[in-house]
Amino acid sequence: MNPPPITPQPTHAAPVQVALIGYGGAGRIFHAPLITGVPGLRLACIVTRQHEAVQRDWPGVPCLASVGAALADPAIDLVVIATPNDSHFELARAALQAGKHVVVDKPCTVSLAETETLLALAEQQGRVLTVFQNRRFDSDFLALQQVLDSGQLGRVVQVNSNFDRYRPAVPVRWREQNLPGSGLWYDLGPHLVDQALVLFGRPDALLLEQANVRDGAQVNDWFHAVLRYDRPQGGLRVILHASTLVAEPGPRWTAHGTEGSFTKFGLDVQEDALKAGQRPQLAALEDWGRDPQPGQLLRMANISGVAAPVSVRSAAPQPPGNYLAYYAQLRDHLWGLAPAPGVTPAQVRAVMQLLTLGAESVT
Template sequence: MNESTIATNPASAVAAPLQVALIGYGNAGRIFHAPLISGVPGLHLACICSNKPEAVHADWPLVRVVATPEAVFADPGIDVVVVATPNASHHALAKAALQAGKHVVVDKPCCVTLAETDDLLATAQAENRMLTVFQNRRFDSDFLALQQVLASGQLGRVVQVESHFDRYRPTVPARWREQSLPGSGLWFDLGPHLVDQALALWGVPDALCLDLACLRDGAQVNDWFHAVLHYDTRHGGLRVILHASTLVAELGPRWAVHGTQGSFTKFGLDTQEDALKAGRHPQMDALHDWGQDPQAGEVLRFDMIAGVASPVSVRRAAPNPCGNYLAYYAQLRDHLCGLTPEPPVTARDVRAVMQLLTLGEQSAAQGRVVAVPV
């Protein structure tokens, strides 16, 4: 099914909507989860747990607000709990929700350690409940475009990838992500997105090397990272570079993917986050090209003649599908309704991302390349 239509296709909606509770109404809950949940047929945003009921009711006047997570867990009518709170609280809240018989979506990253993540996965299995992580960047326009380019074989064998998520934010904001707390810093903020995309495209690497830095004046935690994933025993020695910085005033390519027969380059970030921050909702923009990216990528291809690159290259526009964050929750709904065997982000995916985040911290602390256990 086309990713741009899956979330709004009423044929896949269920007769009795799944009742969803959202814990946390900070940026993640307010900007992403609440509008996306409410925009998917078959899901009902039943309640929001927040200590700021006025802020919730200003946006969602008909949604019930509860003061404590325990009120959510004790509600027999809630089917799914979405945890969108600071990273260090994910483990305790998700575990309590699972033990209360709820399916659980955790905002990325799953937890702050691999041990905590393994404990949640074991709890979910024991309780026969779903545990998954919100990975909306799988539904970015540029990522969907790159998937199509790779599937077409136009690049030949891919040998080098650069995936950048750079911004210019020179002033350190007063928020928990910028404080010296477990799970803070850019590696645990943007790293989960880039790591998950790399794993989705090329699988688990053989090794990785991570460099972290604090570059801004007053930075308490890393605000720059540069990771290299090594695929020595598969993909012909491919190197995947994941990079993010808060001090890039003039942005380079979001993606630069190089293969034996050509390259794919893409500038600009997906437009959906900015649209959501501006108060637009996908369901409100059904007729206004939600997720359309004004900057299509390019493919530069060299056709091979007798094993030698032709002196004439061909440059063409890459596919430019619309991004669609609604598709994440639509696929989750379909899984819980028995229409698909797995959620969009599986237990294997959850653990693989957390493993690389943890090994990355180890690599940065030790200043060396770290092998990834098989």
């Protein structure tokens, strides 16, 4: 899961021509800068009514008023959908039917049935359908992966993934309205579920609680999910939690095992950097994605002559985050250099299964 090296463009491979649909928060903050930061991808057009914003941010990139115009362009190879969740299915289906590869901002759709339909269509068309899971490349997640892979915690029995923020005012936007696919479970849930699946695979059971905690909240803005893993050597619980009303957040991650614990405070810095207008380039990352707040390892060591284990505290690994790696992995697959995109059809389906099961269990 470490960020991939820069792949030289094969002599026979033309740049991948990308159409971005939507220029709201996801398209403007994440997709446009990341697409343009990866060699071998070319942002060919943006479909939005925000013409002035596109021309200000990306002079020279055509701004189209209709999705149909982008899908009818035979030069377009890849369509990136960064629109409200309840529009994902129809837009992705139209793009696949037009013979395009498709990236959908998370979640893939608002139901497992819709996602299954798209995956079947993509297979029939011989095209890629994948979901934007940039938080596989958070610095804190990469650090946790390295700690778990090292075996320093022994047998892991509990992992807590907390993604808390303090946003007491309910903004006027579609994510906060009572619409299909709205609410925090379908916003942050896809990322936290995907991270758990990458680390531990499919759980044996999922228990989800949701709540509306802010004044005036129309949809869930708090959730607590427990993923149960039954194993012969002992059970594992992975706890996914997110809230919009936490003024003093605790650790982003804690992991506890038979030989020690890992604790990490603070969120990955890349989102704030992108919001501030920074534009990373895969060819010159320098200090991009470096976390100023390393995690901590507390290990219990058995020392000769000492009756009880002694705790030893040390800094955890501190790999840099790199959201560009998501698009670099996809590019390599489209160039024929990798057998699958970074987020595979099976992984797209698995995340949507858990999101749907969770949502159905609390309705």
